[in-house]
Each structure stands twice: as C-alpha cells, then as structure tokens.
Amino acid sequence: MSTFKQEPHKLLVIPGPIEVTDEVLYANAHPSMSHVSADFIPVFGDCIRMLRELLFTQDAQPFIIAGSGTLGWDQVAANLVEPGENALVLNSGYFGDSFSDCLRTYGAKVDEIVAPFGDAVALSDLEAALKQKKYKVVTFTHVDTSTGVLSDAKGIAAAVKKVSPDTLVVADCVCSVASEEIRFDEWGLDIVLTASQKGLGTPPGLSVLVASQKAVKVFETRATPVTSYYGSWKKWLPIMKAYESGSAAYFATPPVNLIYAFNASLRQITKQSPSVEERFRLHRETSARIKKAAEELGLKQLPVKPSVAANGMTACYFPEGLTAADLIPSLVKKDVVVAAGLHKDYKLKYFRIGHMGISAIDSSRGDVDKVIAALKESLAEAKAGKNA
C-alpha cells in the first residue's frame, strides 16, 4: 500500500478537471508497462466492466480512447450519422453549438432547438420536431458545463422512444457521469459520452463513451465507410472486446498510466463506500448547500429554475457592479480556483463553481466549507473596495 500524498495546492473547484484522490494520482505515476502485458490487460478490462456498472447497463459497449471529451462527438458523428442524414441537437449552451459544428463537419444535416439562456429545451418542442422530420440521432447535453443547465435525460429518451423509436438518443454526459443519476438501460439511452476529468475523478486525457447494442448495430450496418480513422469503431471495437475478454489487440497504444488511474478511480466509485446511489444523493446535498449559500450571498444563478440546475456545478452571475476581475483573483488569493464564464454571449457576466467527486462526497475534506467561506469574504472585500 502506498503512502503517496499529493503536493499541497490550491483547491480546484472548476467544473473539471476536479480534485482527485492520492490513490488515483499514484496510479497515474505507475511505472511504465507494456500495453499488451498480462499485468495490464485486466486493468483495462476492469475499466470496461466497472463503467457498465456505474451506468447501470448490462450489455452496452464501452470505448475508452486517448483523447479529450470532444473526441466523443467525433465518434458519434463519424460512426453513427452517415453523410446527408439528419441530426437534431438540443442546445442548452456552448457545448450544443460545438456538437452541431462537429456533426456538420462529418456531413450531417443538423437542426437545432436552442433553449433560452439558462434553460433546457422543452420536451414539447422536442416532440414537435420529431413529428416533423425523421432524425438519425437526437443529441443533448446532460449538464452543459458552460451554463450549469441540467437536461431531463430520462424525459428526452422517453419522448424519442414515443415519437420516433428508431432515432438514437445521444447524451453528452461529460459533466454528469458519476455526479448525476444516469440509468442507461432503464431510460433507453443509446450513447453516453464523457471524459475522465470530471465526475470520474481522473486526470484529463480519456474519451469515454458507452454505446447501446442498438447503436453498435446501426454502426455495423451503415451503408457508407466510417469517415474518421482515429475515431473509427471499426478499429476500436475489436480492441475493446479483446481487452475485456482477457487478451490484447493493437490499433494505437492506449494511454496506459491514465488507464491505471481510471481503474483506481472507478474502483473507488463502484466498489467502495459510499455506493453509487449514495454518491448521487451526496452530490445533490452538496449542490443544495452551495446554491443556498450563493443565494444568501445575493448571487443569482444562471439556471432559470431549480429543476434545470446541475448537481455537480453551480453557475452564478456576478453581483451588479462587480466583474470577474473583482472576484476571481481574490478567490485565488484564498487558494480557491473557480472558473470564469464560458458562453459566447454571456461569458463576462458569470462564474462557475464545480462540486463533483471527492469535493462533493467527502465532507471531511472541508472543500465546500472553504469555498463558501472564501466566496463570502471575497464578495465582502469586493463590495467594500467598490464603496471605498
């Protein structure tokens, strides 16, 4: 057992990367290993199996590939949507814009339903659109990291099944896996795509995607060749199956150390206390606490109502008269790192606090206390400064 302790550092409470455990960082510092060795194969295989467990799916197919979360969009656009086919993007922020851009790059005809700023797309608008046109995929951002808006994944999947059952339901869950409840099989999702550095509690560098067998079938029966090489499931599917079954196969060298780190984090999430269910509850509880504190400090939140507010992050407008420069550097001086805004029209008006993973579930760390205290002090200082 290692006694590795990470270096003292400023508390990172942006909506990803997040604070990670010493065990995960120690696994990231694993000595170099052969990617085809008998020691490494089960480490990779267990990541595949634990991902299924985390998402409550029996038979969906995980893909774990070196890349940023963004690569998940390429996987969807290049493997599932053939050139000229229709895609419907439910846009609740910056990441909806980008997913559309990606789909168009690979030849999809994209329609968007753009939610008002701070809101999710109404299910009635989705149903109306599905009645108008046949779509190969409907995509939505479960939690848009730019706005902190939470979409109703279960409701969206149900609406698609009702109106257009052949359409694949694609959930961009980069900022929701392991912090928001996701029930892959029960809700009828076809794609959950994410990245390692948010709720999954691992350093950035892994594109993580889970595809239903229905989606795999759509891929396998496509009429035209896949339009990406690095993102092609034709290349990756045999690799994932090989590692899961206990043998190695080669397409590109997997990011061995990151997979050790991911394994360590998935093990903490799925095999240790608290349980996955309990983790969801703790994320909701921490979120409620931070949102209440923000409200008491007079900070208005971006999401227009509590039902569309994420549980792993909080986005707040700066108070009247204050800007990022008045608040964010002052928080850094108190060793608390929050994120600026990220939305083309509003980015200067708000900031974002992440509360996923160990910051949300391990109250003994005192991360939430520290964030709230620093926010209170910095706001008071900023207001005093303006009045001076």
Place this chain on the structure above:
Amino acid sequence: MSTFKQEPHKLLVIPGPIEVTDEVLYANAHPSMSHVSADFIPVFGDCIRMLRELLFTQDAQPFIIAGSGTLGWDQVAANLVEPGENALVLNSGYFGDSFSDCLRTYGAKVDEIVAPFGDAVALSDLEAALKQKKYKVVTFTHVDTSTGVLSDAKGIAAAVKKVSPDTLVVADCVCSVASEEIRFDEWGLDIVLTASQKGLGTPPGLSVLVASQKAVKVFETRATPVTSYYGSWKKWLPIMKAYESGSAAYFATPPVNLIYAFNASLRQITKQSPSVEERFRLHRETSARIKKAAEELGLKQLPVKPSVAANGMTACYFPEGLTAADLIPSLVKKDVVVAAGLHKDYKLKYFRIGHMGISAIDSSRGDVDKVIAALKESLAEAKAGKNA
C-alpha cells in the same frame, strides 16, 4: 524537490512505452490544475518551445493534443490532403500500411512504394515515382516500429525538394524523435509526427506533431473544409498560439497531467546533460552494443543491412527451431519485458527490443547489461530444453 521513487517493476524494453524517470512520473502525479490557470499556461508553452529546440527548428508549429500517435496521421490526412489529391506512401512495414489506410479514409488517392521486408524504399524508386505524378504529400516511417527499419529522412527530403519541391515531406517519427537525429529545418521536413511514450520518455497519451510554416500555409489555403473535427488545425492552431504566447484558449480540455510529465521529460532532454547531440550518439552506441551481442548470440536481425537499422530498437528473428513461447516468457521470468513481432506476414518469426531514452543513455541503470544477460541465459535455456 521530490523524493518520489517509482515502484520496483520488470524492466520494460519494448519499442514504446519505454522506461521513464521518477521525475516524469512524479509530474504525472501533479495535483489537479486548471487548464486555463496562470500556473499551467507556461508549462504548456514551454513544451511547445522545447519541442522546437529538440527538432532543430526555428519557426515550425507544434501541436500537442490528447491522443495516441495514430492521431498524427489523421491530422495529416484531414488538414493537408484534400479529397481526391494524391499521396505517396513509402512503406517499410506495418505502419506504412496503416498510414495509407488513414489517408484513404479521408479521401486521398494513395500510391505506395513497398520496400522488401527488412529494407527501406530506395531513393531512386521515390524519384521515379515523383517524376510520374504530382503528389500533395510524400509520407515515410522514419523508424518502422514493426520492423526496426530506419529510413533516410534527410535523403528522402532532398529527393522530394529536387524533383517535386511543392510536395510536402511528412515523416512519421513516432519511433525516432529523441532517439534518431532529426534536423527539421536543415533537412527541409514539413511534418514530424510522434507520440509521447517512446524517445520522448513520457507516458502514452499525447499526439505530438510539428508542422513547417509551408505546411501551415497549405492548410490555411485549402479549398475544401477540413474533414475532421477533433483533429482540425482550425480548432487547434489558435490554442497552440495562445498557450505559447502566455494566454489560455479553449477548444478541448488538454491532458494537464501528461503535459506536466511531458514538460519534465523535455526539460531533461533539452536542458540537462547529456545534450541532445550527445543523446543521439549514446543511442547509436547502445544500439551497436545490443546488435553486436545479438549477433554473437546467433540472432539474425530483420533490417537487411546496418544502414537501415534503427538506433532505438532492435528486431531479431528467433533462432531456427525456437518460437516466441520459448523465449519471451522466459525473459519475463528474468524481469525483462521485450515485444513480440508486429507485421502481418512475419509477426511469429521475430521479436523486438527497445532501447530508447534512459535505458539507452544512462548506463548506470544497467538496463542494457540486464537485457543482454537475460537474453543469453534464456536462449541457452531454450536450446537446452529443445535438446533435452
């Protein structure tokens, strides 16, 4: 200063991933940091600057992206070759086949010159092909990891400049950067693409590419849209320029910890003793020593002559009557991990030893002694077993 020591482990002498230093692994275990923080920006910027230094280029443009080395092929195919344009692949092994496959995926018309097994393509064949047809790019594998064949990068670049000066010279240097001499500007290379886990001495997970200003211009003036999203330089060029100039920009979350690790390794390679030039010499010296020992043990090498043999790896045929099963597990028992063959027609007939990075340049580690001694013992045991 850290006193971190990596766990005891089997000596990894495959042609990547390679053994890495404690400092690099410790950097990979850096606490989570914001990818847009003032602390992280220069870490990324310095990687860009040190890469230029390592490749002896003044103004070429580096790209450092989360991904496997394979992603470098997508970058070339999607950014530099427009659909229907001609590409010429000099094929000296497995990785030539794959690069062709990648180029075709993005719509290039690919011609190949396939070298005899164990040899590089003759420059006269290259010149003849260039006289027959106009090519947008010529690609070659500097060291083909599957065969250990070294191509004459300088000679290929000179031949292209002479016969077809507009053609871009694309060097797949995954298994050569930092172990073989590469002089980007002097030789007139347009693309050097590589990965973090070989000569660069960093865990796998970074696609590293350096493009000449001429290549960037070709990209900027292309007539059709780029056909990849995640691999698009339209997205990445502003990011690389921002980080180098000291500010942050966002397209996809960079693999922060791997970039800390890459920075630590590049610093050891470019700023510490031995110098880059001296490192090349030490790689040649180590290679000669291993190749001589292999020869003395009766092992025939894949490369058909010394001038096409790589200096960072050695590929040897199994002796008559022995197979991988007779030798590789026996080496593992002696804590030495070598690689099996990797070439569609010959993979069962040979094995590969990597000798890049610290295993090659730091003789105080005794890695080379250990490999040679284990090889000698395992061969003797295997032969005795066969004769028993």
